[in-house]
Amino acid sequence: MNLPIFAERLSDLMFDKNIKSTELAKNLNCERSTINRYLNARKTPTVEMLIKLANYFECSTDFLLGIEPENYAENYLSPIPFSQRLPSLLNQLKITRYQLQQVTGIAESTLYYWAKGFTTPTIDKIISIAKAFNISIDFVLGRIN
Numbered sequence: 001m002n003l004p005i006f007a008e009r010l011s012d013l014m015f016d017k018n019i020k021s022t023e024l025a026k027n028l029n030c031e032r033s034t035i036n037r038y039l040n041a042r043k044t045p046t047v048e049m050l051i052k053l054a055n056y057f058e059c060s061t062d063f064l065l066g067i068e069p070e071n072y073a074e075n076y077l078s079p080i081p082f083s084q085r086l087p088s089l090l091n092q093l094k095i096t097r098y099q100l101q102q103v104t105g106i107a108e109s110t111l112y113y114w115a116k117g118f119t120t121p122t123i124d125k126i127i128s129i130a131k132a133f134n135i136s137i138d139f140v141l142g143r144i145n
Helices: 003-017 021-028 032-039 047-057 082-093 097-104 108-116 123-133 137-141
Strands: none
Touching: 003 032, 003 047, 021 032, 021 047, 047 123, 047 137, 082 097, 082 108, 082 137, 097 108, 097 123, 123 137
């Protein structure tokens, strides 16, 4: 993940919406220091926070992360927990967990923990899945079909 691009996109979106970090933090139920760390490219958001930010600014996660150069309007779905999304994603890609592991290099134990809901993926893992299958991050997360 390219933190400086994420920070720039977030700053631009905040400017466009005329919102300060204090107000954004309040709206997203997080600390102002967290937003400031994002703006200073010192902190990577969690997947959950990335989705909150994208929903708040009505943009794609791919745009927010700097993967897509433009923000295309979509009707975004509310993502389900990744433990529920993973089987659907594998089905849509027509692959097994083992094949996902082979293509992305994500450990089988990690995939198992995701499937059981013990842990959730980090943004870098979501990006690696999206890149491996040439799909959007929003698709991986279930924000779009």
